[in-house]
Amino acid sequence: MPDNPFDRYLIAYCTCPADVAPEIARVLVRQRVAACVNVIPGLLSVYEWKGAIEEDAESLLVIKTRQDRFEALETSIREVHPYDTFELVAASASKGSRAYLDWIDSVLAE
Numbered sequence: 001m002p003d004n005p006f007d008r009y010l011i012a013y014c015t016c017p018a019d020v021a022p023e024i025a026r027v028l029v030r031q032r033v034a035a036c037v038n039v040i041p042g043l044l045s046v047y048e049w050k051g052a053i054e055e056d057a058e059s060l061l062v063i064k065t066r067q068d069r070f071e072a073l074e075t076s077i078r079e080v081h082p083y084d085t086f087e088l089v090a091a092s093a094s095k096g097s098r099a100y101l102d103w104i105d106s107v108l109a110e
Contacts, residue, residue: 004094009101010070012063012090015045016081021059027080028063033073035107038062064104067092 012034016024018041025037040060047054065073074088093101 004092006094006096006101007092008067009093009096009104010063010065010067010090011093012061012065012070012073012088014061014063014077014081015043015058015087016061016083018057018059020080020082021061024077024080025061028061028073028076031072031076032108033069033076034063034065035104036064063090065090066104066108069108 014024021039021041025034025039028034028037038061040062043058043060045054045056045058063073070090077086077088
């Protein structure tokens with residue numbers, strides 16, 4: 001079975017403190033590791049950290065990028081994110097608007 005051509009596109013998720021979310025988004029777009037980043041405020045993250053249950057108010061970054069940019073994306077986030085261990089997970093796009101995906105390619109062109 002041939003590879004799905006949409007698999008080269010990623011939707012990545014990263015949580016961060018609300019006060020730094022817009023700046024992180026701008027850095028990712030400016031560095032061309034993301035074509036677009038949506039900043040969704042108002043999250044409550046509940047998680048275990050060092051044996052304790054923690055709760056933090058955060059924002060969610062929804063990042064549109066490509067597979068070939070993932071390592072650079074992770075590096076860019078590491079440089080500006082205030083957490084030592086930050087959430088970054090990504091899923092391949094199984095479908096998408098061809099015009100939108102072409103736009104991603106044009107923005108991420110080197």
